Amino acid sequence: xxxxxxxxxxxxxxxxDALAAVEAGADLIGLNFVSDSPRVLDLKTAEAICQAVEGTxxxxxxxxxxxxxxxxxxxxxxxxxxxxxxxxxxxxxxxEAVDLPAIKAIxxxxxxxxxxxxxxxxxxxxxxxxxxxxxxxxWSEAEQLISMGYDVIIAxxxxxxxxxxxxxxxxxxxxxxxxxxTGVEGADYRKDPSLMKAFIEAVRxxxxxxx
Numbered sequence: 001x002x003x004x005x006x007x008x009x010x011x012x013x014x015x016x017d018a019l020a021a022v023e024a025g026a027d028l029i030g031l032n033f034v035s036d037s038p039r040v041l042d043l044k045t046a047e048a049i050c051q052a053v054e055g056t057x058x059x060x061x062x063x064x065x066x067x068x069x070x071x072x073x074x075x076x077x078x079x080x081x082x083x084x085x086x087x088x089x090x091x092x093x094x095x096e097a098v099d100l101p102a103i104k105a106i107x108x109x110x111x112x113x114x115x116x117x118x119x120x121x122x123x124x125x126x127x128x129x130x131x132x133x134x135x136x137x138x139w140s141e142a143e144q145l146i147s148m149g150y151d152v153i154i155a156x157x158x159x160x161x162x163x164x165x166x167x168x169x170x171x172x173x174x175x176x177x178x179x180x181x182t183g184v185e186g187a188d189y190r191k192d193p194s195l196m197k198a199f200i201e202a203v204r205x206x207x208x209x210x211x
Contacts, residue, residue, distance in 0.1 A: 004174055005167065005174050005175065005176075005177055005203055005207060006027040006153075006176060006177035006178075007025070007027050007028070007199070007200050007203055008026070008027065008028035008029070008030055008061065008177055009021040009026045009028070009029050009030070009180060009181070009184065009196060010029075010030035010039075010061075010063070010155075010180065011039035011185075012191065013039055013045070013189055014045070014049065014190070015049050015051075015052035015053075017190055018049045018052050018053050018058075019052055020191060020193040020196060021058065021191060022053055022056045022057075022058045023193070024193065024196040024197040024199075025200045025204075026058055026196065026200065027057075027059065028059040028060075028061050028083070029049075029053065029058055029059075029061065030061045030062075030063050030085060031046050031049060031050070031062055031063065031079075033046070033062060033063060033064050033067065033075055034063060034064065034065045034087065038189055039181070043075065043079065046062075047078060050079050050080050054080070059083055060079075060082055061082070061083045061084065061085050061103065062075055062076065062079070062081045062085065063085045064084065064087065064088070065088040066089060066090065069094075069097065072084070076098070076100070082100065082101070083100055083102070084098050084100045084101075084102055084103070085102070085103040085104075085105065085123065086103070086104050086105065087105045092116060092118070092119065092120075095119065095120055096119065101121070102119065102120040102121070103120060103121045104117040104120040104121070104122055104123065105123040105124075105125050105155075106122055106123070106124060106125070107125065107126070108125070108126070108137060108141060109124055109142045109144060111145070114145055114150055121176055121177075122151065123152075123153040123179060124139075124142050124152055124153065124154055124156070125156045126156040126157065136156060136157030136162065137157065138169075139156075139169045139170055140169040140170060140171070142170045142175065143169075143170050143171040143173075146170055146171065146174075147171065147173060151176040152170075152177075153175060153176055153178065154167070154170060154177070154178045154179070155178070157182075157183070158180045158199075159180070159183035159184075159199070160195060160199040160202050161202075163183075163199060163202050163203055163206075164202045164203070164206045167203065167206045168206070174210070178203060180199055183195070183199065184196045
């Protein structure tokens with residue numbers, strides 16, 4: 001990892017975009033297995049993406065929403081991942097059943113939800129919109145969870161232009177990470193290399209100015 005704040009580029013759809021994310025300096029990439037998402041992948045494509053970045057420092061994250069155990073197991077047996085991310089109404093027991101570190105998306109800085117998943121990194125997305133919608137919210141609401149010691153990923157409407165301010169808004173303690181999909185995309189949900197580079201540079205600039 002090149003900085004204190006981990007940077008996750010989510011919704012990678014092809015090996016070329018994965019390699020561009022690595023080149024830009026991403027710490028994690030997200031591969032989507034949610035059936036109704038425009039960024040959903042088949043197993044063959046996911047396998048090609050993960051193989052393309054094998055041997056690099058980037059962590060590969062598999063995204064699911066209310067998937068069955070068989071669906072999750074099929075993906076994880078076929079494709080190598082370092083983490084799993086859940087976006088539905090999964091229980092803490094369901095997260096723990098997967099033998100990989102878990103990221104759990106919750107709506108905004110929901111204290112009750114945070115307490116439900118003590119073993120997971122919490123991805124705080126828009127309080128009312130689903131993930132991947134590119135909608136901004138009041139990121140400063142995350143400050144309390146961060147100050148209480150929760151590992152938090154800030155998400156929801158982040159762009160190269162606003163991610164620095166979002167990090168300032170969460171207070172003096174940086175979050176575990178930031179997550180972006182829509183904010184670095186061009187046509188057909190493909191990731192734009194220049195936008196990814198600008199996003200990552202904005203995060204690193206924030207870190208330098210905070211030292």
